[in-house]
Amino acid sequence: MAEPRPYLAALRYPTLTTTVPKELVHRAAVAEVMLTGWQREDDTRFRVEAQWPRSHSFFTPVDGEYHDPLMAAETIRQVGALLSHAEFGVPFGHQFLIREIGLTVHPEHLKVRQAPASLDLEITCVDVKRRGSCLSGMTYESVVRREGLIVATGRTSFTCVSPAVYGRLRPQRVFRADHRPVALTAPMAPQSVGRTSPADVVLSPIGHSNRWLLRLNSRHPVLFDHPVDHVPGMLLLEAARQGAAAALNRSTFLPLGVKTEYKRYTELDEPCFIEAHRLGPATPGGDERVRVTGHQGGALTFSSLVTAAPDAA
Structure with missing residues (x-):
């Protein structure tokens, strides 16, 4: 008689938690998958479950106390890929561009x-576009x-877009085997950009107080x-x-909000310059706003408005 296999019995318990397949959220490492499940409410509304670790190699707790807000952004990004493939039928291999x-x-x-x-995420799709029958x-x-x-x-x-369309765009x-990013440059001091590790710094100094080179590792x-x-x-x-x-x-920085618009692809093999400017006086509530932009070859590639709480100091 065959030996019992306890793991098969365990699979029958719906309360056990695992991540969604990494392929559905465009991650290679299972450890980087934040989503743990989803349910369809109707054609445009979904419930998604997620979990954040207490610590993370990159999304490190801010001041050792708060989950990194950008982990929320990554979680929400993963939702778009998940629903596109699992609910809207987008084939694997299609390319996604965040706008x-x-x-x-x-x-x-x-x-x-x-x-x-x-975490429980309530998702509402408000503008679904199709080309023929394809999303x-x-x-x-x-x-x-959370609770x-x-x-x-x-x-x-x-x-x-499909692989064929992407190839034309x-x-x-960029498809050649010898395509490489620009040379890795020295990082800013981590504390000057709100990080703790030089490996996580994405800005390089170029001698200006509010302008840097995008650092690509x-x-x-x-x-x-x-x-x-x-x-x-x-x-x-x-x-x-x-x-x-x-x-x-700010050596410790917890953004309250960020709104980023992506204007075009930012290429790996060309320098990209990042600029940041404070926008006038703080809001009535004391919040600070900073406009951050990226330019490559003289063209704007992205623009971001970052909101921060008043400096406790």
Whole structure:
């Protein structure tokens, strides 16, 4: 008689938690998958579950106390890929281009506790576009809750295209085997951009107080989780966060909100310059705002508005 296999019995228990397949969220490393499940409510509304670890190699807790707000942005980004493949039928191999990421967080609900943060996301697809029967893009709104309390809200837009269309959109040099990013440059001092490790710094000094060179470390295990032919959108979001931290002179920086618009592909093999400027006086509530932009070859590639709480100091 065959030996009993306890793991088969375990699979029958619906309360056991695992991540969604990494392929559905465009990650190579299982450890980088934040989503743990989803349910369809109707054609445009979905419930998604996620979990954040108490610590992370890149999305490190801010001041040792708060979950990194950009982990919320990455979680919301993964939702778009998940629903596109699992619910809207986008084939694997199609290319996604983020057009906009907007995020607002509530720090009082971001605190790291003695267990990982279990999250429930309410997703509403408000602008679903199709080319024939195929999804060509959409906008979706996210409400992230932890034990019923709102941790973050977001609005994200993206387009997706077939491999054939993508091949026509992109310069042919990016598909060659010898295509390489620009040389790795020296990082800013981590504390000057709100980081603790030089390996996570994405800005390099060029002798200006508010202008830097985008630093591309293609071996970074999170920002470059898998090979790509352009600068990942999440890396540019991190550049916006670091630029804002530098402009505000914050060694510890927890952004309250960020709204980033991506205007064009940022190429790996050309220098990209990042600028950050404080926008006039603080808001009536005391919040600070910083505009961060990226330019490559004289053209704007992205623009980000970062909001920060008043400096406690």
